[in-house]
Amino acid sequence: MKLLHTADWHIGRTLNGYSLLDEQKYAFKQILQIAKDEKVDGIVVAGDIYDRAIPSTDAITTLNEMFKELNIDNKFPIYAISGNHDGAKRLNYGRDWMEFNNFHINTLLEEAFTPIETEDTQLFLLPFFDPMDARVYYQQQGMDEDKVKGIRTIGDAMTLVVNDMYKSFDTDKKHILITHFAVSPSADKEIELTSETTSKVGGLETVIASQFDKFDYVMLGHIHTHLASPSDKIRYSGSPVKFNVKEAKMTTDKGIYIVDTDEQPDKTDFRKITPGTDLIVLEETWETLLDPEFYSKQPVRKDWFAITIKEFDRSQHVSTNVRAQLQDIYGTVVELDYDNVEKKNDQEATSQNISQMSNEDVVGKFFESITGDELSEEQKSLVDNIFVELERGE
Known part of the structure; x- marks a missing residue:
């Protein structure tokens, strides 16, 4: 097949x-x-x-x-x-x-x-x-209540599910x-x-x-x-x-x-x-991005661009519409970011980018910043279940 x-x-x-x-x-x-x-x-x-x-x-x-x-x-x-x-x-x-x-x-x-x-x-x-789906299913199949409660992780559930599939081989x-x-x-x-x-x-x-x-x-x-x-x-x-x-x-x-x-x-x-419209990632200085020798080698006005401007001092470009100027050259800029090295401090250097954190970690960090304590296992489980339901929209 x-x-x-x-x-x-x-x-x-x-x-x-x-x-x-x-x-x-x-x-x-x-x-x-x-x-x-x-x-x-x-x-x-x-x-x-x-x-x-x-x-x-x-x-x-x-x-x-x-x-x-x-x-x-x-x-x-x-x-x-x-x-x-x-x-x-x-x-x-x-x-x-x-x-x-x-x-x-x-x-x-x-x-x-x-x-x-x-x-x-x-x-x-x-x-x-998720494990809750498995608990509900196996409870409906008449599984012993203690065994149902033992389905705590997706690994626990998967073992049961796959073994039941094997029976139909x-x-x-x-x-x-x-x-x-x-x-x-x-x-x-x-x-x-x-x-x-x-x-x-x-x-x-x-x-x-x-x-x-x-x-x-x-x-x-x-x-x-x-x-x-x-x-x-x-x-x-x-x-x-x-x-x-x-x-x-x-x-x-x-x-x-x-x-x-x-x-x-x-x-x-x-x-x-092959992409029809590719997504091109550029991480360059402002001077390089505006250099015709550089951008002439890029698929300008054809593909999409995600641009990070390195070593960028915003104070030197107060009257500049940065995005508009870049879009005049490159076309569609779907993401624009700045690498302001002069503004970095120890806190920024060690902090985690929130976009790279899970929803659960964000809630945990917020809880810790307010209370000074970490989420308990029971609280983590509650947060997990809430995000599962929100993501699935059920």
Whole structure:
């Protein structure tokens, strides 16, 4: 069975107020063409289909057209799951009749235990879930109350879930898992979450690759670079589009994987996706940015720019409209920052950029600054649960 593995479309995402829909459509056209060229047997979308639980009308219309083109116009089966950004219950609407057209989407934990059967493969579609979802599910299954209370982490829950999946294995078929989590190669080696999130709340904490060792192949979503893949048979496809400056700074390409269950995975399985409008990161002095010899070598008025002006003294440019001057030269500047070295002090040098902190850490730092005490474990758990519910929009 030959599958196209993609994930983290985040349809409806914006970059500092600039819509990324056109860029997402451009990437989608390449995904569709790759699927045609490779004559795949299906398209996998491993979560975070939308960027938010309640997407905009434009996002809904765009995704509807994409799925229509894949599934109805070109007859590609779709195997999709919800991620932590998706509204699971809303995305579940229409699931039953979609299956008649070979469009399979799982958004709830209880749906994950029945595999989708093909001639030679069983596909298990495990959407994002958190420990509370697992506790509710297993309580409904009649599990002993003490054992239910023992489901404290996503690792605890995943062990139970995967073991129950193993019970449905057909030994004459290959077994594919599609899921959406941060998966570490081992217990003592965590992965960087890149741009997806700095949070490790609830289900966003990592699980261990060995928990999936009985599957022939695992298709992951959640981390936005394929280089985070724990192994050759447990892989992230990464997102098809650069979503922020951190991703733009990475030298790795965006793309998708072609997975053939009859062959061993290797590096040639990756297919590059080329940006329509790239995001270029520049960190230079004001003088360099205004130097024609420098900017003539840049894709000015073609791509988007995120610019940090180094060694910048604002007092020398009081009457200068800095952004306007840069946009006259470069075109669209989606992000502008300043590196004011003369204003740095010891406090700034040691402080953590709030944009790099998780929501939970921000709350913890604020609580500590007001009370002088750290959050208790019970308070941390309460904060975690609140942010899970807010993010999922349920």
